[in-house]
Amino acid sequence: MADGQYVLEARGVIKIFGSQTALDSVDFGLRRGEVHALLGENGAGKSTLIKILTGAYQPDGGQVLVDGQPVTLDNPLHAQTHGIGTVYQEVNLLPNRSVAENLYLGHQPTRFGLVDHRKMERDARVLLTRYGLDLDPGSELGSHSVAVQQIVAIARAVQLSGKVLILDEPTASLDRNEVERLFEVIGDLKRAGLAIIFITHFLDQVFAIADRVTVLRNGKLVETQVLDALSRTDVVRLMLGKDIAFSGATDLEPENPTTDVLLQFSGYGRKNGVAPFDLTIHKGEVIGVAGLLGSGRTEMARIMFGADPADQGSLRVNDKPASVRNTTDAISLGFGFCPEDRKAEGILGDLSVRENIIIALQGKLGWFKALNRDEQLEIAGRFGESMDIRAASLDMPVKLLSGGNQQKVILSRWLATDPAFLILDEPTRGIDVGAHAEIVRTINRLRDDGMAMVVISSELDEVVAYSSRIVVMRDREMVAELRGKNINPGVIVQAIANNPDEATP
Amino acid sequence: MKRSLRPLAATAVIFIIAYALAVLQFPNMLSTRVLGNFLTDNAFLGIAAVGMTFVIISGGIDLSVGAVIGFTGVLIAVLTTWLGIHPLVAFAIALGVAALFGAAMGFTIHYLQVPSFIVTLAGMFLARGGASIITQDSVPIKHEFYATLGDLMIRLPGGGRLSFIGMLMIVVFLGGALLAHRTKFGSYVYALGGNSVSASLMGVPVARTTVQIYMLSSTLAALAGIVFSLYTSAGYPLAAVGVELDAISAVVIGGTLLTGGYGFVLGTFVGVMLLGLVQTYIIFDGTLSSWWTKIVIGVLLFLFIVLQRVIFAASAPGEKSPEKV
Numbered sequence: 001m002a003d004g005q006y007v008l009e010a011r012g013v014i015k016i017f018g019s020q021t022a023l024d025s026v027d028f029g030l031r032r033g034e035v036h037a038l039l040g041e042n043g044a045g046k047s048t049l050i051k052i053l054t055g056a057y058q059p060d061g062g063q064v065l066v067d068g069q070p071v072t073l074d075n076p077l078h079a080q081t082h083g084i085g086t087v088y089q090e091v092n093l094l095p096n097r098s099v100a101e102n103l104y105l106g107h108q109p110t111r112f113g114l115v116d117h118r119k120m121e122r123d124a125r126v127l128l129t130r131y132g133l134d135l136d137p138g139s140e141l142g143s144h145s146v147a148v149q150q151i152v153a154i155a156r157a158v159q160l161s162g163k164v165l166i167l168d169e170p171t172a173s174l175d176r177n178e179v180e181r182l183f184e185v186i187g188d189l190k191r192a193g194l195a196i197i198f199i200t201h202f203l204d205q206v207f208a209i210a211d212r213v214t215v216l217r218n219g220k221l222v223e224t225q226v227l228d229a230l231s232r233t234d235v236v237r238l239m240l241g242k243d244i245a246f247s248g249a250t251d252l253e254p255e256n257p258t259t260d261v262l263l264q265f266s267g268y269g270r271k272n273g274v275a276p277f278d279l280t281i282h283k284g285e286v287i288g289v290a291g292l293l294g295s296g297r298t299e300m301a302r303i304m305f306g307a308d309p310a311d312q313g314s315l316r317v318n319d320k321p322a323s324v325r326n327t328t329d330a331i332s333l334g335f336g337f338c339p340e341d342r343k344a345e346g347i348l349g350d351l352s353v354r355e356n357i358i359i360a361l362q363g364k365l366g367w368f369k370a371l372n373r374d375e376q377l378e379i380a381g382r383f384g385e386s387m388d389i390r391a392a393s394l395d396m397p398v399k400l401l402s403g404g405n406q407q408k409v410i411l412s413r414w415l416a417t418d419p420a421f422l423i424l425d426e427p428t429r430g431i432d433v434g435a436h437a438e439i440v441r442t443i444n445r446l447r448d449d450g451m452a453m454v455v456i457s458s459e460l461d462e463v464v465a466y467s468s469r470i471v472v473m474r475d476r477e478m479v480a481e482l483r484g485k486n487i488n489p490g491v492i493v494q495a496i497a498n499n500p501d502e503a504t505p
Numbered sequence: 506m507k508r509s510l511r512p513l514a515a516t517a518v519i520f521i522i523a524y525a526l527a528v529l530q531f532p533n534m535l536s537t538r539v540l541g542n543f544l545t546d547n548a549f550l551g552i553a554a555v556g557m558t559f560v561i562i563s564g565g566i567d568l569s570v571g572a573v574i575g576f577t578g579v580l581i582a583v584l585t586t587w588l589g590i591h592p593l594v595a596f597a598i599a600l601g602v603a604a605l606f607g608a609a610m611g612f613t614i615h616y617l618q619v620p621s622f623i624v625t626l627a628g629m630f631l632a633r634g635g636a637s638i639i640t641q642d643s644v645p646i647k648h649e650f651y652a653t654l655g656d657l658m659i660r661l662p663g664g665g666r667l668s669f670i671g672m673l674m675i676v677v678f679l680g681g682a683l684l685a686h687r688t689k690f691g692s693y694v695y696a697l698g699g700n701s702v703s704a705s706l707m708g709v710p711v712a713r714t715t716v717q718i719y720m721l722s723s724t725l726a727a728l729a730g731i732v733f734s735l736y737t738s739a740g741y742p743l744a745a746v747g748v749e750l751d752a753i754s755a756v757v758i759g760g761t762l763l764t765g766g767y768g769f770v771l772g773t774f775v776g777v778m779l780l781g782l783v784q785t786y787i788i789f790d791g792t793l794s795s796w797w798t799k800i801v802i803g804v805l806l807f808l809f810i811v812l813q814r815v816i817f818a819a820s821a822p823g824e825k826s827p828e829k830v
Contacts, residue, residue, distance in 0.1 A: 077708050092706045094699035096509075096766035097692070105692055106708040114687040140509070156707075 005068060007032050007195040008053060008084065008164045014061030015048050022048040025062060026221045028214055030164060035186060035196045037210035037227070039239055041293055041458055045219040046199055050166060053197075054086050055079040066163075083163025085156075087170055091149040093156070095142030100124035102141050103156050131155050131185055147178035151185055158189060165189065166197045171205060183209050201294030202475065203232055203497065215239055232497040239292070240460060240493060261319065262452045263421060265304070268313035273299045276313050277478040279471065281421070281452045286443060288467030289456040290492050296476035297456045298340055301423045304454065305337040306330040331364050333421075336414030338407070340425040340456070346410045349399030353391050354380040356398045356409050361416045383412035388438065404435025411442065422446070425456045440466060460489040472496055511816050512809060513760030513772040519805075520779045527782065531789045537665025539785060544671030547781040549574065549729040549736060549745070551674040551774065554752040554759075555681040556725030558773045561756050562685070563718050564698040564765030565621035569610065569628035570726045571748035573603055575741070576636040577730025582644035582740025592650045600727050606632070607723025611716035621719075629749070636742035643741040646734060654735055670732045677725065681770040694718060698765030754802055755780055758809050762817065779805070 006029040015023040023045045030036050040046045051057040053064060055073030063070045066082045073079045076086060093102045100121045101108070108115045109123065117138075124137035131151050141149060150170055157165055167186070171179045186209060190196060198210055206213060207227065215222040215238040222238050262283045269276035274296045281287060291297045302308045306324035315322050317333055324330045330337070339346050348356055357380045358371055365371070371379070380394045387408045391401055398409055407427060414422055424443070428436045443455060443466050457463045463470060470487055472480040472495040480495040528535040544551075553570045560567045577599045584595040606628065613624045657669040685691040693714040696704040705711045729748075734740055759776030761768025783801045787793045 076706060080708070088706075092700075092703040094696050094703055094707070094766075096699035097695055101692055102707075105696060106689070108689060108692065110689075114683070115689065115692065117687075 006030055006065070007067060009065040009068075010049065010053060010059075010062065011065065012062035013049070013052055013059045013064070015045075015052060015057060016060050022219050023052070023059075024219045026216065026219070028053075028221070028224070030195045030197060031212075032195050033190055033193045034211040035190050035198050035209050037206040037213040038197055038199045038216070039206065039213060039235065040216035041239055044216040044239075046216055047168075048219075049216065050086070050168060050197070050199065053079075054084060054166060080161045083161045084166065085158060085161030085164065086166040086168065087150065087153045087157050089169035091146065091153050093141055093149060093153055095140070095149075097141060098138050099128070099135065099141050099144070099152055100137035102152055103127060103137075103159065107160070127155055127159065128152075131188075132181075145178070147174050147181060150174065150178075150182060154182075154185060154189075158194065162194070164195045164197070166199075168199050169201070170198075171200055171202065179205065201292055203235060203292075204475070206235070207232065233494055236292070236493050236497040240458070262317070264316040264319075266314055266316075268303065268310050268315060270299070270303050270308055270310050270312070273303055273308055273476070274473075275477040277471075279478070279481075281454070283420075283452055284447055284450040285468045286447050286453045286455055286466050288463035288470040288487075289454060289473060290458075290460065290463055290470055291473030291496060293458070295473040295496075297473050298425055299476065300473065300478070301337065301339075301425050301454065301456055304330075305335055305423055307337070328363070331360065331417065334417075334419045336360070336417060336419035336422040338410045338414065338422070338424045338427055340429070347398050347406050350397055352395045353384070353389065353398050353401070353409055354394040357383055357412045357416055360413045364417050379416055380412075383416060387412050387415075387442065402435070404438070407435070407439060408442075411439070415446075419451065421452045421454075423454045423456075426458065427455065428457065428459060428462060460492055463492070464489060508816055509762075509767040510760075510769075512762075512813050513769055513775070515812060516758055516760055516772060516775045516779065516809070520775055520782065523779070523782055523786075527786050527789070531786075534785065534789060537661040537663040539665075541661055541665035541667050541671065543778060543781045543785065544674060545666075545668040545736070546784075547777050548668075548670040548674040549733040550748060550751055550755065550780070551777040552677045552732060553726050553729040553748060554755045554773045554777055555677050555770060556722035557749070557752040558681065558756050558759070558761055558768060558770050559685065559694055559718050560621070560722045561753070561761050561763060562698045562765055562768045563694045563715070564701070565614065565718070566625065566753070567610075567719065567722045567726075568622065568625040568749050569606075569632055570722065570729075570752055571745045571750075572629040572632035572636070573606065573723055573726035574730040574733055574745035574748055575743065576632040577603060577727045578734045578737075578740035578744050579636040579639050579644065579742050580740070581731065581734050582646050583639055585646055585648050586644055592646075592648055596731050599731065600724055603723040603727030603730075604720050607720040608716050610723070611719035614719065615712050615715040625719075633742070640740075640742060643739050645739045647738075651735060651738060655738075670735055673728075673732060677728070678770060678774050685770045690714065690717065695766060698767075700766075751780065751802075754806050757813075758805055760809075760813075762813055763810070767817075 008030040010026060010028040012025040012027060013023055014025055026045065026049060028049060038046050048057065052059050054076045055078050056076055064073060065071065071082060073082065103124050104120050109119045110116060121137040128135065128137065133148060133151060135144065141152065154165065170182060174182065186196060200206060210227050212224060213227050213230065213235065214224040215235070217239065260283050261280055263281040265277065265279045267276040267278065277300070289297050289300065299308070303310050306326050306329055309325045315324060322333055324333065348359070354376055358376045361379065362371055377394065384394060389405050389408045389412065391405060398406060401409065427439050440462060443453065447453065447466070455463065455466065464487055467487060470482040470492060471478050472482065472492060474496060482491060482495065533539070553574065557567055557570060580599050580602065581592065581595045584590045584598065585592050610624050610628050613619055614621050654669050659667040661667055685694065693709045696707065696709045697711065697714060701711060733745060755776035756773050757763055758779055759769065759772035759774065761772060780802060784798050787795060787797050
């Protein structure tokens with residue numbers, strides 16, 4: 001096999017879901033003995049591409065080639081016979097069975113038609129030693145750490161396929177030492193000539209281990225590049241699609257004389273969630289939260305709202321100590337939260353627009369003060385009008401509304417409780433341009449009315465448009481707080497990309 | 506000790522203690538005669554419980570077992586007594602019908618994604634109803650072959666008798682244990698119970714295995730029905746009502762996790778014996794109402810479910826102290 005030839009290649013692959021083009025003639029080539037990082041924000045098409053390469057999806061156009069030969073991969077098992085193995089973020093093994101059985105399930109050595117446990121465990125021990133694991137192959141897999149399970153999964157995938165290894169966010173639930181251990185294993189496999197696709201949200205890890213990188217955005221191929229030629233900032237720019245002249249961070253501006261302090265989070269954080277952060281929020285202020293997917297943006301919002309309560313730090317509301325242990329606490333303090341995943345966590349699809357709007361208010365009022373139908377209609381009607389919710393009737397199920405109108409319903413739900421502080425997680429994702437502008441207008445109006453807000457968004461232009469301050473998240477840590485002149489996409493991209501302790505690559 | 510072995514060990518210990526206490530009170534209970542009867546009286550339950558063990562390990566449940574036993578009994582009685590077919594042929598027909606019945610349930614569970622609880626509940630009504638349509642009454646079986654099988658036994662020292670059906674149960678248990686722990690099919694059953702999504706990604710033939718599991722359970726239920734007809738020499742459509750629940754109890758008491766993924770076929774044997782012990786004790790005592798059996802089983806079952814919760818919650822997968830890598 002020539003050195004330049006691809007082991008696994010996608011040529012002009014197209015995938016269409018309904019009216020949406022998930023992949024638009026994407027080319028992708030993987031060489032022997034390389035670690036190839038695949039990057040992109042949510043919805044960029046990474047997982048669709050991977051599913052096509054592993055046979056979970058069939059492409060609607062284009063070709064998949066293995067060793068230069070066009071192939072049709074019927075399913076992941078069929079892909080395995082072509083030498084393509086996959087390890088998923090969630091370890092897809094059997095915690096209730098032994099390590100050895102997890103390595104060999106379906107391929108157990110047999111003697112006289114019966115599984116030969118002794119031989120299987122002996123083989124497993126030899127195999128595990130190659131991965132630097134010294135453990136009893138007869139022990140239950142579930143009794144080992146996630147990192148060990150991850151390595152067992154890799155060992156199984158390599159054992160059964162042996163040509164291409166696809167690692168789909170393998171490090172998401174590992175700590176630093178475990179990641180290093182995993183990287184050693186990946187390095188060894190690479191030297192052994194395996195072709196490896198590595199998907200992650202952590203840029204540090206990309207630079208630590210990958211040789212080449214392919215960036216996807218909105219289903220299109222942005223670039224495939226040798227990583228040595230790229231800086232961290234370049235990569236973030238490719239991912240977010242910002243061609244901006246970099247102004248560079250200027251010194252911090254003196255703090256604006258703003259209005260009263262509403263909230264003071266100090267040392268606020270949650271183990272395995274977000275590192276402790278300090279944040280002061282004034283009345284009539286919009287704090288934009290920027291960061292890549294998986295940087296801890298949503299986790300921070302959930303901690304603030306008590307959906308995942310903080311386990312360290314303190315909170316002062318209106319200069320009085322307060323605690324948010326659950327969402328009910330948060331609501332009674334006047335907090336509101338519009339989650340990112342509207343369908344799963346936001347709307348109650350089968351209930352009417354009216355019911356969706358009044359439900360948070362009802363929750364705040366409590367069990368005994370039921371709103372009667374007239375009051376409900378009055379409230380729902382008021383917001384339906386002021387928010388311009390386009391529904392045929394306030395009694396129609398909310399799931400029949402467009403994304404933008406659903407978002408307005410959720411926004412109305414919280415506004416009905418007259419909140420002092422509102423958290424919006426990706427309020428404009430997946431809604432059309434018109435509704436988009438309206439949401440942004442609403443945010444501005446609410447700010448002028450004196451409401452404090454935290455808005456999470458991947459749309460840098462949008463964050464810049466309404467934020468009075470921007471905090472940047474990276475690796476589940478708040479890494480920067482930008483104000484004044486620094487609120488521009490260029491500085492944000494740099495803040496996302498920069499790593500204080502980066503000395504290597 | 507592996508944590509999955511702990512409930513089984515607990516069952517074994519409880520059985521030994523309970524048996525010792527019973528013997529202290531009624532020394533006669535320690536005899537080959539009682540032990541032999543243990544096996545004979547519980548043979549049909551034990552055989553059905555082996556099938557149930559596979560179903561529960563795979564994360565499902567089979568409520569049709571008792572009805573299949575009743576249906577099989579009626580079918581065999583009708584075939585031999587009314588139609589004059591040789592019992593061996595009748596057995597083969599009954600086993601075949603049950604295998605098809607189980608396969609149909611497995612198909613429905615897998616392809617229509619209906620919970621096994623619902624499908625086997627429907628299967629239970631079907632089989633019970635089918636048996637009642639064939640006949641409403643108890644049909645006696647009088648055939649010399651039945652007498653021959655009834656006489657087939659090993660005489661144990663001390664006056665005990667190991668009957669044919671008792672031996673059959675032991676064979677089924679040994680075969681079941683081999684199937685569960687030493688074959689690929691067995692490992693697939695555990696895999697399904699552990700995580701069916703992972704299992705299919707790891708290449709387990711989920712559809713085939715699911716169908717086979719329910720086929721196995723129904724076929725063993727039919728075998729239990731044959732044993733029951735040998736035991737009672739009759740077929741009655743309302744026979745063995747609720748046996749599926751006794752079988753489930755025996756499986757759970759024998760250390761199989763009701764949520765699937767963990768369990769032992771031989772544990773079920775201990776479970777069945779423990780249930781048999783309770784029954785025998787109450788018969789020996791003579792003053793207690795037979796409903797005390799149910800109460801004791803209820804208490805045991807509750808204890809074991811709590812025990813399993815405690816054992817498995819104490820060391821949840823992946824949360825144990827992560828070792829050095």
